Amino acid sequence: MNYKTWKIGGEAGFGIMVSGLTLSKALARSGFHIIEINEYPSLIRGGHNTVSITFSPDELSAQYKPVDVLVALNKQTIEYHREELGGGAIVIYDGSQYEIEKTPESANFLSVPLLTLAKSVGGDLIMRNTVALGVSMAILGIDFEILSNILTSQFAKKGEKVTTLNVSAARKGYDYIFSNFKEFASKKEAPKQTQKQMVVTGAEAVGLGAISAGMKFFAAYPMTPINAILNLMASIQEKMGIVYKQPEDEIAGINMAIGASFAGVRSMVATSGGGFSLMVEGTSLAGMIEQPIVIVMGMRPGPATGLPTWTGQADLHFVLNASQGEFPRLVVAPGDAQEAFYLTSVAFNLADTYQTPTFVLVDKYLCETRYSTPIFEASKVSIDRGKIATEREQGKEIEFPRYTFTEDGISPRGIPGRKKGVFRANSDEHNEYGYSEESAENTRKMIEKRMKKQMAADKIAPDPVIYGEKDADVTVIGWGSTKGAALEAIKNFKEEGKISVNYVQLNYVNPFPTVAVSRILGNCKRVIDVEGNHNGQMADLIRMKTGYEIKNKILKYDGRPFYPEDIIEGLKKYV
Amino acid sequence: MSDFADFKTPCQPNWCPGCGDFGIWASLKQTLVLLGWNPTDFVLVYGIGCHGHMVNFLQSYAIETLHGRPIPVAEGFHLANHTLPTIVVAGDGDTFGEGTNHLVHAARRNIDIKMILHDNQVYGLTTGQTAPTAQKGFKTKSTPFGVIEDPVNPLAIAIASGATFVARGFAGDIPNLTKIFAEGLRHRGFAFIDVFQPCVTFNHVNTYQWYRDHIYQLPDSYVPNDRGYAFQKSLEWTDKIPVGIFFREDKPTYVDQTPQLSKSPLISLPNAPKETIEKLFEEFV
Incomplete structure (x- = not known):
């Protein structure tokens, strides 16, 4: 080496x-x-x-x-x-x-x-x-x-x-x-x-991804490890024609983003676990009124204030299950600067397409680690705003049926301020026109409508990337920032030449590539889960989704990131 | 141009007969007609409480938010499209139980949104518990022996926090309330209007008659341009309680001081061109 x-x-x-x-x-x-x-x-x-x-x-x-x-x-x-x-x-x-x-x-x-x-x-x-x-x-x-x-x-x-x-x-x-x-x-x-290479932190990569995706409104209350995103946005807002607002708290932050999204612009918030705890009710508002927002959630060890400046991956289930009620919470989990850049732009497309809160789940290690990386390509970022009604479509009737029932559960959105086609968003259960309605039939149909969007999203999760040999003796599976140390670890095994190890990076958490993961795990000789938490949260999710139980785990929850040596040592125990 | 019929929806109000909300609803519609606004010319942002049901009875672009959160939703909307007037309709529980923080900050930002507070001193939707605005000693389901705390003073908080239009009206006096609403909606900057709203079901102390006996209009000689005096006036709560416009001030708004929004609202700004973004990437080399 x-x-x-x-x-x-x-x-x-x-x-x-x-x-x-x-x-x-x-x-x-x-x-x-x-x-x-x-x-x-x-x-x-x-x-x-x-x-x-x-x-x-x-x-x-x-x-x-x-x-x-x-x-x-x-x-x-x-x-x-x-x-x-x-x-x-x-x-x-x-x-x-x-x-x-x-x-x-x-x-x-x-x-x-x-x-x-x-x-x-x-x-x-x-x-x-x-x-x-x-x-x-x-x-x-x-x-x-x-x-x-x-x-x-x-x-x-x-x-x-x-x-x-x-x-x-x-x-x-x-x-x-x-x-x-x-x-x-x-x-x-x-x-x-x-x-030519950029030298960029994961947080900066998220911010640059958001800018490239046409994000216009960003609200974030200062909190480690996402400060670099807000420092970047604050300094470039005038030049880029965006607005960064420092809110009085995270509750205000997410509600501002929802308001801006309702007005029609791409909106984002960023926080860590404690701040996200305050955003949980806002997440459900976005879910109920089907307002796209992107939530950057930078994990650090909890509970409570925990280790404010250290790292961990212990909030996977928190994010997947945040807020009351059933609605899709989409989650991508980038593993390095390149993934952070591109997956942030993907998160905006997911949010707009499925009109639901979408998370970019990162951690302190990814946010504050600097990577050298080929210069990001803005031209590779595609912007898909999803179903937005044209001015004519919106103005067909006096009232625009914002929550109209459709095959895939996704209804066209209108833009407030257009001269025709008035509509309302309503945090109470509502009918197709947004009026409060509590009938059993409407309730059932609206929940089905919102969950149809999950089913539609499930179809588009790309297969996870397998790094290394296809038929390796051992398969390591991980998510998010664990990728870096895992890739170095498998390289070491390859150089030693004894056994072959490959690595599966799960960066789509919801939608989850269930079929592909089942197939990959079904063909593996030996699987080892690597993640930065005590409970093996991704292993639990994999089991929930595929029925496959990963017994061998390398878990780290001391606030420190994985080093290649940690994974090499862990693997040696199992092989 | 608009008329009352434009603001009709297919839903009928479900407030208790005689609720003060009817007066606020009527005054708001009168104001909108007076100003010539159509249902598509503005956005209403509601909180949660009896007042929030208005989302179903008043035709307009609207968003009913969560309890305590209409202000930040309205601020986000305004920052994204400041050309569309943004009006917050909130309750006293909404504003002073859960959302006081938001009110204080919206006021000090002088963000150009208008806020109408339904102040009935009681939680109607949850069938009669005390609100933060309830007078000391007020007996409710949650305070059977009387409220121990002193009430919050909505006007004093708004003035102290830097709101640039602060007024109080009475839901039982639609002509005067309409005048205040019209002035408030015309104001540039954060406008806060506290409205005494009798709750006929759960507040048997502060009734229509009680308000008629206790309120008085600020006299014509009162000039609402002195913040200190307005604050002092807002503390007046004896046998007689003043209503009217307590304070107004012309001051740059939040958007006035946001250079990137000086020419057009955020929603109309094009995305940064690819070349600008690529130049930004170069700064990281």
């Missing part, structure tokens, strides 16, 4: 997150594939933060645990992460500031006076990370010019002085390695691939 992992650690508030983004961009521009993960407690300042980046000239889907280069902005970083150091690891620390114990012996401890170098160009404490970036460039063998270009565009808004300061600080670090630790500087490698 051809990869390396770089990690930077220090107190929150010292620009560690930005360093990660900068290095990721530099690596991606140099032709490497990257996966960047941040880990931080729920604090603004002072907690221990890390960013780690695994990079490889080959395709890469997840991070590996051993750290090859550790940049320590403080002493604690070395104490906390000593055990993660791989053989021959390089540790950058500032020996002029603190003493450290130099173990393990296999590691190389390079003392670089980060603070002194920052001060030498007129910088201060907060610029140590920029010096460290220069150091890292030299050690990883990246062209300094790539870094200086990124810094220049990053600081463009802050003026030339700040830009120059940062570039010189980075240069100091870069040169220091060549002057003092030349033997640790890497030779520049020609990148294997030269395709």
Whole structure:
């Protein structure tokens, strides 16, 4: 395996997150594939933060645990992460500031006076990370010019002085390695691939997918892990001709989105489990009045406030069963940045086609992990608004029968404000014209109408993608962000050549590809379920849908994401 | 141009005979005719309570939402299409039991929606429990020994929160209520109208006669342009209770301050062109 992992650690508030983004961009521009993960407690300042980046000239889907280069902005970083150091690891620390114990012996401890170098160009404490970036460039063998270009565009808004300061600080670090630790500087490698790459988090990919899908209205109350979506929307709203509204709470958020959807625009909300708890009643309103909305639900460990800045996949059944009554709740669960982008646009089409709330179910890991990925193709996004009545159709009678009974349960929608064809939406059970009606016959027919839409949706779930050999000895099945670690794990087994393992990615949760999953599981020699929760929620869903019981499970519910090593180790128990 | 017949629906009101809701319903229709609005010229957003049944008896674009939630639904609608006037019709339980938060924020946003509050101090639909607006000591099914809390003051909350049109009317005085509705609907900004609405079935204290004995019209000499004085006036609840327009102010609305909506409503804005989106992607390289 051809990869390396770089990690930077220090107190929150010292620009560690930005360093990660900068290095990721530099690596991606140099032709490497990257996966960047941040880990931080729920604090603004002072907690221990890390960013780690695994990079490889080959395709890469997840991070590996051993750290090859550790940049320590403080002493604690070395104490906390000593055990993660791989053989021959390089540790950058500032020996002029603190003493450290130099173990393990296999590691190389390079003392670089980060603070002194920052001060030498007129910088201060907060610029140590920029010096460290220069150091890292030299050690990883990246062209300094790539870094200086990124810094220049990053600081463009802050003026030339700040830009120059940062570039010189980075240069100091870069040169220091060549002057003092030349033997640790890497030779520049020609990148294997030269395709332009984006460096994007899962959350940003969701946001860009929504924009490409013609989303016009977005309401989101700040909450980890979806903040990057609202930060993006807020900053681009004017340029893109959309409205982002920060509501007073998640209840207001989802109701605003429903109101905007009723007016006729594509609307979205985003939240995490706690916020979604407040959106549950709104979800049922959208279900009852058949108003399309997209709900981005970013899972993190619960119950209650739980682990606000960590990850998990424990809300699958929560989302599938949210709200009172029977109505379709459609769910897609992307597994990486590309899937996040395209499946978000699919979610808008599902919502509009079936006129029902549709979820993009993601997690903290996917939302905040940065992926290098080929540039998204806006032209590949198709927009299907479903059945919307033309102005003429709507105006045929004085009143427009918004909830008219149809074969597939889907009734054409009207647009309020048109001069003819007035109609109403009604959270009470209603008849075809939207008037409240409680007769037994109408109730039965309306519930059947709404559930016919589920049956129509069931027909369009695409078969899940099988990664790896078709007839493998072992089949791993997972959903959402588990994909990355699973793909790396099966690659490892392939390289070892002992047994073959393939991976089935379930990214359509509802509609669920029941027939395909039954067939795939029926033909498998051995199946292992991998997911980030205690109960094996997807395994339960698979059993409910197909009757197939998966007995072997690799479950993780410690707030941390799956690493390839976790799955490899888990698989070894079963094979 | 419109007339009363335009607002007719196939449904007959199911309110109790004599309900104050009839007066509000009649005043609203009179106002719509007065303003010349047709059923397709605006959208009504209802909460849940006796008032919400109006969705069935008044012809218009409408959405009956959940208990407590008409305000945010109306705000979302307005942000998506601010060219269509948006009117919230809500109850006192709706507004001050579940939705107070929404009212406070809608007012401070000065979002250009109008709100009519059905204030009957009691929960009619659930057959007679106390509402947050009920007077201290009021006996209901849920407060058999009398309400312990002080009532919320709808006008004081609206004024304190920054509403730019604040008024109170009486469902038993249709001509004056119609005047207030017309002024409120013409106002640009968040308009809040509290309407005393006798509940003939569950509130035997605040009856039509009780209101007639206690309310008085704010005099012509009252100029509703002083927020502090309006607030003070809103606290007046003695033998005599003022009705009329307490406060109005011209102030930029939320949409006025949203540059992307300066030329056309959101619904008419085209999707960002592919080139603009692709340029956005480039920022992530």
